[in-house]
Amino acid sequence: MFEKCNNLFDYRYQLKKFTPIFILVIIETYLTILSLMITLNVNGQRHDIDADPNMPLLWAIRDIIGLTGTKYGCGAAQCGACTVHLNGEAVRSCVTKVSRAAGQQIVTIEGLSVANDHPLQLAWNELNVPQCGYCQSGQLMSAAVLLRENPNPTDQDIDDAMSGNICRCGTYQRVRAAIHKAAAMQREGAKI
Amino acid sequence: MKKLAAITVILLIGSVIILSFKTETAKVDHPSALPKDSVGSVKAFMSVYKVLMSARCMNCHPSGDVPLQGDDNHLHTMNVKRGADGHGMYAVRCSNCHQAENTRGLHMPPGNPKWGLPPADMRMVFQGRTPRELALQLLDPKQNGGRTKAQLIDHMANDALVGWAWHPGDGRTLPPLTRTVFVAQVRAWIAKGAYAPGAKAK
Numbered sequence: 001m002f003e004k005c006n007n008l009f010d011y012r013y014q015l016k017k018f019t020p021i022f023i024l025v026i027i028e029t030y031l032t033i034l035s036l037m038i039t040l041n042v043n044g045q046r047h048d049i050d051a052d053p054n055m056p057l058l059w060a061i062r063d064i065i066g067l068t069g070t071k072y073g074c075g076a077a078q079c080g081a082c083t084v085h086l087n088g089e090a091v092r093s094c095v096t097k098v099s100r101a102a103g104q105q106i107v108t109i110e111g112l113s114v115a116n117d118h119p120l121q122l123a124w125n126e127l128n129v130p131q132c133g134y135c136q137s138g139q140l141m142s143a144a145v146l147l148r149e150n151p152n153p154t155d156q157d158i159d160d161a162m163s164g165n166i167c168r169c170g171t172y173q174r175v176r177a178a179i180h181k182a183a184a185m186q187r188e189g190a191k192i
Numbered sequence: 193m194k195k196l197a198a199i200t201v202i203l204l205i206g207s208v209i210i211l212s213f214k215t216e217t218a219k220v221d222h223p224s225a226l227p228k229d230s231v232g233s234v235k236a237f238m239s240v241y242k243v244l245m246s247a248r249c250m251n252c253h254p255s256g257d258v259p260l261q262g263d264d265n266h267l268h269t270m271n272v273k274r275g276a277d278g279h280g281m282y283a284v285r286c287s288n289c290h291q292a293e294n295t296r297g298l299h300m301p302p303g304n305p306k307w308g309l310p311p312a313d314m315r316m317v318f319q320g321r322t323p324r325e326l327a328l329q330l331l332d333p334k335q336n337g338g339r340t341k342a343q344l345i346d347h348m349a350n351d352a353l354v355g356w357a358w359h360p361g362d363g364r365t366l367p368p369l370t371r372t373v374f375v376a377q378v379r380a381w382i383a384k385g386a387y388a389p390g391a392k393a394k
Contacts, residue, residue, distance in 0.1 A: 077289035077301050078269075090283035095295050142283035149282055161282035163271030164289075 038102045042067065043111025053099035057091075058082045060098050061108055069109035069137050073166070080165035083138035084108045090145045109137035112144060119182035120144055127178045131169035139165045143179050152183055226383040233384035238393065239369060239377040241323045246367040248357035252309050253318035259309055263365055265319070278311040294361030302361045306353040310337070327381075327388035341382050349375040 037048040042065055049064045056075075061067050061084065070093060073081030077092040084093045085107040086100070112118050120143050123129075130136045139162065146153055146161035153161070158176050167175070243249060251260035257274040258267045275281040280288070291303040310316040314337055318326060329335045330344060339347060348354060349371075358371045367374065381387075 076297075076299060077295075083283070083288075089285055089288055091288045095289060095291060095301060097291065100291065145283040157282070159271060160273055161284060164284045 038098055040065070040098070040101060040106060041104065042106045043108060049098075051098050053097060053102075055098045056094050057084070057086075057096040057098055057101045057106070058093035060101075061093060061106070067108050067110050071134055071137060073135065073138070078166070079135070080138040080142060081135045083141040083165065085141060085145070088145070088148070090142045107141075109140060112140060118144065119185040120147065120178065122185060123178040123182035127174050127181060129171055129174040129178045131167075131171055135165060135167045135169075136171075139167065139171075139175055143175070143182070146179065147183060147186060151186055153179065226380075229384040230387045233381050233387040234389045234393070236377045236380035236384065237327050237387070237389060238323060240374065240381055241326060241389075243357075243367040243369050243374050244318050244326060246357075247365065248360050248367050249354075250318045253316055254309070255317050255319040257312070260319070274309045274312055274315075276312050278309040280308070294359070296362065298363045300362070302356070302364070304353050304356045322391070323389040323393045324391050327386075331386055331388070341386060345375070345378055345382060348378045 036050065038051055038053065038060075040047045040049060040060060042061065047065050049060055051060055051064060058070060058072060061070050062072070070084055071081040072094060073079035075094045077095045080092065082092055082094040083090050085091070085105075086096065087104050113121060118140075120140050124136070124140065129139075142162055142165050146157065150157050150161075155176065158179050162172075162175060162179075165175075244253075247260075247263045247265055251262075251265060254260050256267075259272055259274070260266065261268050270284060272284050272286075273281050275285070280286045286308045289301045290307040291301065292305045293303045295301050295303060314335070316329070316336065321329065331341070333339060336344060337347075355371065357367050360366065369377070
């Protein structure tokens, strides 16, 4: 004991004595950081992000993960420009908290198809639907839910599904035509 | 001695189980019967009616298949529809915008985990109902979601979505009574005989 006291200022002795504590502190810190991280599964890829759980999902998608196809429109769930799929539902990511999306399956416009060949994307291209284009990723994500649930939608079905997506350019007629076209392509065997 | 200890333990466990069941039973909200009093019952219901016809309650009990918004009960923007389950259709489902809690700020979507309308096969319409019509509807299990009177009181007193009306978020007016007073009036209405107001009551 006396010998140990004499060694108090020996750095080797100190290192040996406190090494387990250092290791424990490092492990604890690492685990704490891990527990504060939020896991988002976006387009099939896992992202562990350091974000406030109250942050809008839109900010995480655009600013942290870097997928900027999803747009900020009104920030109040009024326009639909920020629509993404959360477990297959067309949620407004501007009012959806990151905490709600943690561990869930998120699909953005970038993940709608691997090769941009979703029937809706093909129909959109063919009919030149977009004008300025700002709202169009939201329009496509909403239309994708409609086509999944109703492969043969009427004009009324399209109105029921798409009225929450606002387009300042007024491309509504072309949106409707493109959904009908995509539905036809889907019936003819195009993949979704 | 061992036998005595075993019996004591069994009795103790038994009484704990019985007591726990008793506590569960006590939670069920039974309307305590009062002497029948048609005037008092109707008077209590008229207070209940005012709450149910306020915007916070009626907006989700519309006569059509479109929810209502605002204190003026205008049709919900975005062409939102009830859908079969009362939670919207296709890309316009309630929870696509309405979160589990109110989103902060004026004109932001209010929220609750159960946000939605009554389902299409049990529409529970409030809008346009006279006091008599609404009272009879509330008492009819075929029109009230299969609820007994006790369950009706429990729904009014404890349901989280009903309770949202008193925590509606920024900028929304409250119902005309507090929830405590409202529930007391519901209890009084039922305990005094659950009378429906006359056809001319407004």
